[in-house]
Amino acid sequence: ADRRNRRVAVFGAGYIGLVTGACLAELGHRVVVRDIDPEKVRVLQGGDVPIYEPGLGDMITRNKERLTFTLDLDEALAEAEVAYVCVDTPPSVSGDADLSKVWSVVRSLAAAPHLHTVVMKSTVPVGTGVRARAALDEAGLTATGYASNPEFTAEGRAVNDFMNPDRIVIGADEPATAVLIAELHSGIDAPVVTMDVRSAEMVKLASNALLATKISFANEIATLCENTGADAMEVLGAVGLDHRLGPHFLRPGIGWGGSCFPKDSEALRQLASNTGFHPPLLSAVIDVNNIQKRRAIQKLKDVLGDLAGREIVLLGMAFKPGTDDMREAPSAVLASRLQAEGASVRCWDPLARPSAAEPWLSARRYASPEEALDGADAAVVVTEWAQLRDVDWGRVAQLMRRPVLFDGRNLLDPAEMRELGFTYMSVGRP
Numbered sequence: 001a002d003r004r005n006r007r008v009a010v011f012g013a014g015y016i017g018l019v020t021g022a023c024l025a026e027l028g029h030r031v032v033v034r035d036i037d038p039e040k041v042r043v044l045q046g047g048d049v050p051i052y053e054p055g056l057g058d059m060i061t062r063n064k065e066r067l068t069f070t071l072d073l074d075e076a077l078a079e080a081e082v083a084y085v086c087v088d089t090p091p092s093v094s095g096d097a098d099l100s101k102v103w104s105v106v107r108s109l110a111a112a113p114h115l116h117t118v119v120m121k122s123t124v125p126v127g128t129g130v131r132a133r134a135a136l137d138e139a140g141l142t143a144t145g146y147a148s149n150p151e152f153t154a155e156g157r158a159v160n161d162f163m164n165p166d167r168i169v170i171g172a173d174e175p176a177t178a179v180l181i182a183e184l185h186s187g188i189d190a191p192v193v194t195m196d197v198r199s200a201e202m203v204k205l206a207s208n209a210l211l212a213t214k215i216s217f218a219n220e221i222a223t224l225c226e227n228t229g230a231d232a233m234e235v236l237g238a239v240g241l242d243h244r245l246g247p248h249f250l251r252p253g254i255g256w257g258g259s260c261f262p263k264d265s266e267a268l269r270q271l272a273s274n275t276g277f278h279p280p281l282l283s284a285v286i287d288v289n290n291i292q293k294r295r296a297i298q299k300l301k302d303v304l305g306d307l308a309g310r311e312i313v314l315l316g317m318a319f320k321p322g323t324d325d326m327r328e329a330p331s332a333v334l335a336s337r338l339q340a341e342g343a344s345v346r347c348w349d350p351l352a353r354p355s356a357a358e359p360w361l362s363a364r365r366y367a368s369p370e371e372a373l374d375g376a377d378a379a380v381v382v383t384e385w386a387q388l389r390d391v392d393w394g395r396v397a398q399l400m401r402r403p404v405l406f407d408g409r410n411l412l413d414p415a416e417m418r419e420l421g422f423t424y425m426s427v428g429r430p
């Protein structure tokens with residue numbers, strides 16, 4: 001077959017499945033994306049995208065000749081030469097990743113007449129490939145290849161990251177399988193790194209753990225700067241200029257969140273302890289992240305005293321700007337802690353909507369930062385939305401009952417904010 005015109009079935013129409021499906025169609029392949037959620041499939045068939053991801057809608061529209069969406073398993077499998085597994089692997093009660101959706105996809109592949117290769121995109125524990133191989137053999141797919149092809153795309157820039165990656169990692173135990181996956185990506189200019197399946201599975205977990213480590217390190221240094229009067233932004237800016245360390249992921253803040261770092265770091269720690277090894281560094285990285293959120297509450301208490309009855313505004317709910325995603329967002333942790341202290345929580349975010357999830361039920365949502373801040377006792381910048389830079393903070397200082405602001409993202413200028421009358425606190429800056 002033409003290496004630019006493979007028939008691909010993508011299982012799972014979440015962030016990863018949609019981006020993978022759209023980008024593979026963009027590269028020239030014929031793609032069917034299958035999901036079991038009728039509402040999601042209906043939205044996609046109607047030409048809409050159920051998630052916010054810049055560039056994704058346009059890419060889907062542009063490739064509609066080559067990209068379809070279905071609920072129907074047989075339709076997805078009929079022509080498929082390559083099956084991508086892109087379902088979510090949420091943490092289970094034990095802390096291990098819950099692979100039930102992965103296994104249900106793998107079992108369903110038994111009926112695929114033309115299937116050449118199964119590709120694992122979902123983030124899975126090391127060793128999943130061995131179990132997948134056994135499941136495929138059991139399903140009669142003994143001649144079907146298997147590859148681990150982890151994704152390194154970040155939300156809010158996933159389409160760009162997929163099309164312009166730093167590297168493509170392919171784990172396969174048969175050379176022919178690796179070659180096929182590499183060819184599927186032809187048109188993308190990036191080093192292809194081929195290795196065994198277990199190692200590819202580990203690359204994904206190790207990459208996210210090191211990124212999370214850099215942030216937790218920056219947060220710990222920021223606390224030390226607060227205690228010693230140094231300025232963490234100056235310090236980390238200069239540290240990052242060493243090319244061996246690099247400037248990225250050294251921004252101190254309110255702690256990391258999102259659908260990946262919290263889940264993957266826990267999963268890696270669990271994976272380690274399943275092997276009898278308790279990883280001290282990884283555990284500390286997770287601890288520092290939890291401490292960072294507690295420190296935010298402590299800073300408010302230092303100024304306000306008792307938080308009971310206080311009106312506190314959370315500016316930003318999404319786990320980072322440029323997304324509507326609230327999975328493991330620090331805002332949710334802050335909201336539930338504040339409410340537990342008896343505070344009344346207000347919130348603002350340009351994109352994210354509070355889910356039916358518990359901490360938000362009694363939080364009031366406002367259409368603009370100014371409306372949320374009117375009459376409030378304190379505010380926290382939780383997500384560094386650019387809109388917050390344009391707020392007329394001088395006016396806000398008058399509107400608030402007490403102009404107390406904890407800038408959890410070092411978004412604003414300390415001298416300016418204090419000039420305007422704020423009791424202003426940030427992370428690691430005097």
Ligand code: UGA
Pocket residue numbers: 151152153154155156208211215248249250251252253254255256257258259260261264319320
């Ligand atoms: C992350 C990785 O960056 C991707 O490479 C990876 O593919 C993805 O997880 C995944 O496993 O799927 P993402 O979760 O979308 O991507 O978001 P990031 O931009 O990495 O941010 C994660 C968290 O770290 C956010 O809460 C952010 O605010 C925080 N962060 C990031 C900091 O506090 N400081 C920094 O310097 C950078």
